Amino acid sequence: MATPPIENIGQIAIRARDLPAAVAFYRDVLGLEYLFEAGSLAFFMCGEVRIMLSPPELDEFDHPSSTVYFRVPDLQAAYDELSERGVTFVDEPHLIAKLPDHELWMAFFRDTDGNLMALMSEVRD
Numbered sequence: 001m002a003t004p005p006i007e008n009i010g011q012i013a014i015r016a017r018d019l020p021a022a023v024a025f026y027r028d029v030l031g032l033e034y035l036f037e038a039g040s041l042a043f044f045m046c047g048e049v050r051i052m053l054s055p056p057e058l059d060e061f062d063h064p065s066s067t068v069y070f071r072v073p074d075l076q077a078a079y080d081e082l083s084e085r086g087v088t089f090v091d092e093p094h095l096i097a098k099l100p101d102h103e104l105w106m107a108f109f110r111d112t113d114g115n116l117m118a119l120m121s122e123v124r125d
Contacts, residue, residue, distance in 0.1 A: 016053035075121035
């Protein structure tokens with residue numbers, strides 16, 4: 001079988017109608033590494049994936065983004081800290097699946113534009 005041409009995800013675009021509010025949320029509340037702004041775009045790093053916040057260029061792009069799942073080592077601690085920082089969670093940390101070698105836990109929240117996001121943690125025995 002040939003080597004697949006796709007290596008990994010380089011960047012994820014997230015709709016942001018109010019860029020200053022979105023920058024403050026992703027930088028100050030979520031604590032992502034702020035890189036730079038270029039015009040109406042703002043860039044962050046999350047591990048090895050770059051996140052770009054941008055207003056929708058066309059009406060067809062003016063919709064909530066796909067759900068981004070942020071991996072955290074301790075879901076309850078991250079949930080508590082982000083709640084204190086003003087993150088509005090849709091639900092509390094809960095078990096999604098019991099797998100043979102770990103449990104998958106998640107908690108969902110919304111950003112300043114109403115985009116659904118999640119914290120996820122894979123808990124091993």
